[in-house]
Amino acid sequence: MSMYGTWDAALNWALEYGDTLRAAGYVQGKANPCLFYKKANGVAIMVHGDDFVAVGPEAHLIETRKTLEDKYKIKVEKLGCGSECKSEMRILNKVVRATDSGITLEADPRHAELVIKELDLTTAKVSAVPGSKEEVSRMPGGVKPPTTTTATSTSRNSQARIAVEKDIDSVDDARKSVPNDNWDIDAYDEVALEGDQFEEELDAAGARMYRGVAARLNYMAPDRPDIAYAVKEAARNMSPTKVSDLRRLRKIGKYLLGQPRFVSEFKYQSMPSKTTTFTDSDWAGCGRSAKSTSGGAVCLGEHVIKTYCKQQKVIALSSVEAELYAMVAASAETLALQAYAKDLGLDLDCELYCDSAAALGLAQRAR
Numbered sequence: 001m002s003m004y005g006t007w008d009a010a011l012n013w014a015l016e017y018g019d020t021l022r023a024a025g026y027v028q029g030k031a032n033p034c035l036f037y038k039k040a041n042g043v044a045i046m047v048h049g050d051d052f053v054a055v056g057p058e059a060h061l062i063e064t065r066k067t068l069e070d071k072y073k074i075k076v077e078k079l080g081c082g083s084e085c086k087s088e089m090r091i092l093n094k095v096v097r098a099t100d101s102g103i104t105l106e107a108d109p110r111h112a113e114l115v116i117k118e119l120d121l122t123t124a125k126v127s128a129v130p131g132s133k134e135e136v137s138r139m140p141g142g143v144k145p146p147t148t149t150t151a152t153s154t155s156r157n158s159q160a161r162i163a164v165e166k167d168i169d170s171v172d173d174a175r176k177s178v179p180n181d182n183w184d185i186d187a188y189d190e191v192a193l194e195g196d197q198f199e200e201e202l203d204a205a206g207a208r209m210y211r212g213v214a215a216r217l218n219y220m221a222p223d224r225p226d227i228a229y230a231v232k233e234a235a236r237n238m239s240p241t242k243v244s245d246l247r248r249l250r251k252i253g254k255y256l257l258g259q260p261r262f263v264s265e266f267k268y269q270s271m272p273s274k275t276t277t278f279t280d281s282d283w284a285g286c287g288r289s290a291k292s293t294s295g296g297a298v299c300l301g302e303h304v305i306k307t308y309c310k311q312q313k314v315i316a317l318s319s320v321e322a323e324l325y326a327m328v329a330a331s332a333e334t335l336a337l338q339a340y341a342k343d344l345g346l347d348l349d350c351e352l353y354c355d356s357a358a359a360l361g362l363a364q365r366a367r
């Protein structure tokens with residue numbers, strides 16, 4: 001027993017519903033303990049807090065409903081095209097619709113409305129894109145430093161950026177290109193962008209508003225791949241937050257003003273035998289740190305199951321290295337989806353696509 005809101009309440013509730021479903025013949029997932037599957041009737045259940053989403057033949061879903069109603073007081077909604085079913089319902093505040101051709105999933109439109117309201121953009125001009133890349137300020141000798149940067153860190157930043165831009169084939173070549181320097185990754189700060197030295201930080205209220213809006217956008221991003229990169233960049237500037245950061249955040253809001261809704265369509269299809277992942281990288285795309293970005297989309301047949309956009313943790317010294325890191329991240333995402341599918345009674349193969357012949361050659365050589 002636990003009192004609602006106490007530290008152990010969530011754990012005890014998970015143990016409680018787990019015991020209930022296992023007693024009814026469901027097998028709890030190994031990769032994801034919130035997934036349950038009963039092979040005998042083909043019903044799969046996902047649990048999120050106190051929300052249960054069950055999928056399977058209608059006759060067997062009645063049995064699942066009775067299993068839960070015998071122990072808990074529950075409210076049930078059925079999604080489908082039948083007379084007793086709803087054509088639209090909310091699952092975790094996402095709008096799910098059943099159509100004659102398949103299922104559609106819409107990211108919660110209220111979040112876009114709140115972002116626009118919090119940024120006071122109701123009457124603003126619509127932006128065609130959610131963001132654009134920053135450019136590094138350059139001088140003939142390297143990178144222009146901000147006025148507050150020390151001479152030592154400025155030298156390292158300039159040398160690091162120059163080293164990345166040279167034709168370098170190995171770490172040893174990179175070390176030789178900048179002798180007598182510390183190659184510990186933690187020793188390098190981010191370089192300066194044009195106008196950084198003149199930027200003011202937001203006041204406490206502005207910074208609090210920025211963090212709140214950025215966090216809301218970060219929640220939206222998994223269902224809005226069109227803003228994923230811009231949101232990832234906004235989330236990197238939580239502290240200290242500058243006026244230019246707010247300007248870029250407002251650009252995302254102006255984009256949402258013109259594109260407030262995003263609907264993913266999952267048309268009916270025969271069950272695929274494998275997952276397919278497409279991956280790419282943006283080498284040295286961050287002008288401040290020269291770090292790259294990994295992006296990808298995991299698909300099941302014609303359905304896009306997941307998209308992601310992540311900053312790489314280390315500085316890639318070549319585009320091939322950045323692509324290889326992106327392939328590793330894509331492999332992890334694909335294997336995770338494969339494991340979740342196995343928890344739901346599906347055995348899927350995996351395949352990965354990358355547009356870098358060199359990175360593919362390295363990956364195949366490492367097998």
